[in-house]
Amino acid sequence: MTTAAPAQKKAISYREALNQAMREEMQRDPSVFVIGEDVAHYEGAFKVTRGLLREFGDQRVVDTPISEAGFVGLGIGAAMAGLRPIIELMTVNFSILALDQIVNNAAKVRYMFGGQVACPIVIRMPGGAGHQLAAQHSHSLEAWYTHVPGLKVVCPATPYDAKGLLKTAIRDDDPVIFLESEGLYAKKGPVGGPDDLVPFGRAAVRREGRDCTIVAASRMVWVALAAADLLAKEGIECDVIDPRTFRPLDLETLARRVRVTGRAVVVDEGWPECGIAANLATHLYEACFDWLDAPVARVGCADVPMPYARNLEQAALPQAETVAEAVRRLVRRGDR
Amino acid sequence: MTTAAPAQKKAISYREALNQAMREEMQRDPSVFVIGEDVAHYEGAFKVTRGLLREFGDQRVVDTPISEAGFVGLGIGAAMAGLRPIIELMTVNFSILALDQIVNNAAKVRYMFGGQVACPIVIRMPGGAGHQLAAQHSHSLEAWYTHVPGLKVVCPATPYDAKGLLKTAIRDDDPVIFLESEGLYAKKGPVGGPDDLVPFGRAAVRREGRDCTIVAASRMVWVALAAADLLAKEGIECDVIDPRTFRPLDLETLARRVRVTGRAVVVDEGWPECGIAANLATHLYEACFDWLDAPVARVGCADVPMPYARNLEQAALPQAETVAEAVRRLVRRGDR
Amino acid sequence: MRRMFETMWLIRRFEERAAEEYMRGRIGGFLHLAIGEEAAVVGSIAALRDDDPITSTYREHGQALARGSDPKAVMAELFGRSTGICGGLGGSMHLMDRERQFYGGYGIVGGSIPLALGLGFAIAYRGGDGVALTMFGDGAANQGVLAESMNMASLWRLPVVFFCLNNQYGMGTAVERASAEEDLFRRAEAYGMPASKVDGMDVMAVWGAVGEAARMAREERQPSMIEARAYRYRGHSMSDPDTVRASDEKERWQARDPLVTFERVLLGEGVIDRDEADAVRARVEAQVEEAAAFAEASPPVDERELARHVYASPWSDDPRGSALMPR
């Protein structure tokens, strides 16, 4: 990783990296606490909060009833009173039940009350598809959250970023929507130390190549890298740029590379209409209009609810090969 | 209106047009009923359901408690059983509380159950800003709903379309998100008769001009037309194209005109990130890349929660003059 | 009663087989088993008329089977095959059998409760005499939409039965750690609705309680709530190591196994004899075997159908779905 900071030797999982970030920040600041469904005794549906109850006790690691609107609202109130809640929602799909609290309260209390309060809350939740969880359990809602001013939206792709961005999120004074990927929890890699924070709004250049710029975040970074490997064998060299946060967005880094390659492919696990890919593409058109040889290609989820059957689900999601094909089409068009 | 169908002589308000559509469809089909907060005795917060209780009785015009998730879910269940609910949500802002029901149930039951059921439900709600209702009461959520496959999204701009599109929505077998504009309820114009339906996915050409294509829906159509008038005085002739529905989207009509003018401005009352404007712009870039002389200009809401103070609210929203200025900039750039 | 006995066994063996197939990788996603809850599932559904609509949760294989859905179609759905009861699009969490008025299993906790309110509303709207029943768990009882739904059902006297299958845990959280008032049925009283608690391990008790609730709804348009205490033997889903629950607690409950108890009753009252009981097990065994074989042999879902069921009145035939009108 071009932008990797001094990292710990030992490679740990994305899951453990998140766990480390919470543990370190809870040790550092007594006002930080974790609340959510099954985060304490059960140690999280995906075991991300493992060991926290033991170390910090049930005052700071709180199991809730299945009442998303209620306990997210609780977290917002606690944050207005100066605490720093880390709310774990079991998955992003359930955040829809708390969306009114997130959008109408967390994102707005500071503004509508003229800056009298801050809302330093982190809402952590895994999203994405790929495990045959079907229509109701496979959402990628990055676009919905990015739409909303007042929120910050973070989507880490590596253990290093998972830890560094979560620490930044916990110390940040604004509401942060922290979107984890179910498919990455077991992914291993180096992580930073207690003081290695990853700033918001700084894209990571995962790979550089002269022919085409692939933009992707979270799990899609790995799909993009796999595509880049395939293409390299064919002599096509690609950038893979990871925005890491959608709000704020480091358009500059994306645009700088697109001005070099003249071609861009945006990969997104979500739906196409009003989605992340359309948003990033629009920003790139506006920033690189005179440099683009062809329209920005979008590779995303099919415009359907997620099907259960494995073959259909895979067909609906972006794959390395579909990304590679999109790049090939662009390169060919350029050669006309 | 180029696409206006044989219309009634008498001009009536957008509000009355909606009322007529519901009355006619309720007379036509006994399975159609209206449910929502204060829709019966109070005749609707904006009086759109005036007279319906008297004519159809409280079996078919039902006042609900303030329980959006509950009664929207009720409507979905009733629709699965074959009824045709028209659900009025007092404003789009409150639909967030029912969003789980709308997105996880209404939009998905047909798909995830393999086509065994349909969900013929219409969710009517006014949205938009401009009346100093501040941060929590000024949302334009077109982008959120358009993001979701399984839904159809309708945004009428005129009394004629309000009536014709609502009748189409009520007869449609899929869940329809019917977004009205608070600012248009008093707007008067001709309407069609009992059998004049306006189909989904057919844009309306509100005005034609050679220099620039302005795309706008709902209340923004009127802002765009006002801008076009200003510009006409300066010798700049603009198209004003109204998609009327965002899902399905009549990209063809938009693209056909943009290929003629080579310039496009998209006006949208919502927020810029992952918004309607970015979505339409992306589609236009993809459909008209070789015809565009300059990037598509986006004129939207400021990237902030809506402020209360009148002057700030007006500054945050698209105005005829800001739209006109965007067009001028494009035209000038073209003349370089 | 024989029918109930057989259905309980069918569910038990079907679930055990599903677990095996999951381990073999034939079944994907989440798999939630109802082993231990057979009495509550069968007793409640047997107390309804066949045309009374039902909604349920993601733990609903048994509900479908109890309603008479074909085990072959249910197993094929779990396998994600084209012959599945939802054509392979729904999977374990989203079974539906519209023909049998089983309005489906849903994955969002609490999300299916107001749908039953709508089914009841439709019955009343048409002046019918049906009853809508919705099954939900102890954890779901803490979703606000239940309160909203109970209030409207009671306010409008809709023919709805709120059936809370309290298996005492929401994933790893015991009911007393999630609910201030452990007697969940009390919540109905806040909305002026009759409610009662029943032993969910006793199929006849459940049958009786739900029967009375259904009668009230049918004849008096009086909605009500029934809380049935039961216990799930397995973890929350196949991916749950189930380390939170104490083993002696599990043993205590398994000692009251609903199948064993019910068999003893039937033998005692001479409703069946040992041979018949064995015959039932043999029949069920064959059914489950046949279901698994059918699923295994069934063709996969056709990828060209990816976007087929998104809309009842679609506008585009793009195989990946599209918001754009075709030219």
Next chain:
Amino acid sequence: MRRMFETMWLIRRFEERAAEEYMRGRIGGFLHLAIGEEAAVVGSIAALRDDDPITSTYREHGQALARGSDPKAVMAELFGRSTGICGGLGGSMHLMDRERQFYGGYGIVGGSIPLALGLGFAIAYRGGDGVALTMFGDGAANQGVLAESMNMASLWRLPVVFFCLNNQYGMGTAVERASAEEDLFRRAEAYGMPASKVDGMDVMAVWGAVGEAARMAREERQPSMIEARAYRYRGHSMSDPDTVRASDEKERWQARDPLVTFERVLLGEGVIDRDEADAVRARVEAQVEEAAAFAEASPPVDERELARHVYASPWSDDPRGSALMPR
């Protein structure tokens, strides 16, 4: 008691003046008046300690004034001026006075209830002895989030008082047409919480009931619910023609006007005499006059501040706000 009497009059006259200014076009948006509800508002807040946090609804001018907020800053907020208590960004529905632990008025019915749960959680987390009170209406009682919040408050014994200001209507819908159980306080019982009903037109009765609730929360960490029945004299908001409510009903309630009743009591008990009562009215008159004059004379909000308060730690100084990092 004198203080309460004066505050009630301040609210009454402030609201009447706000109505006038709305008609004059000085105030925009929605304007919800609390005329008739003064006893419930003042009695409940007077029963708290000044540092006990409060959340409220969009009908909250009175709550702010009762907490001691400057009438000038409140009126200026309604005018949308830079000197407003929220700098003109919030308006009538979104007043906040953080310094006085008034955590604000919110426009989404029910939306502010769980925030108070969080305020109570923070108090417990820090081992403090404060009490969080949330005011909401009879209509809000049907939002599921109230049930969720009551359950958690009771489950965790958080110092929270749920104060339901039942003015008997949610917009045009009478409480009995929206709630199956008219005694809304009963809902608390479903969560094992003490609850009671009080005459919301009697300021001392409200003061006593909330005082006891606050004591339980403070000393025993026992949350509870109080339902205060009152009546709003005006329509739901200035834009409500108020044609649904029967005029004799209005008269019946206005005959029990909380200000008149309380004045009679104070005179009877010799707490104040007629001159003092008039002096109070005169003082209040002057305050309201001053508030309106101040608002009128205040400068508008600076348009360059449109995006100033979106984030506590912003990244962009774009005057219209921006998700993009500056170069």
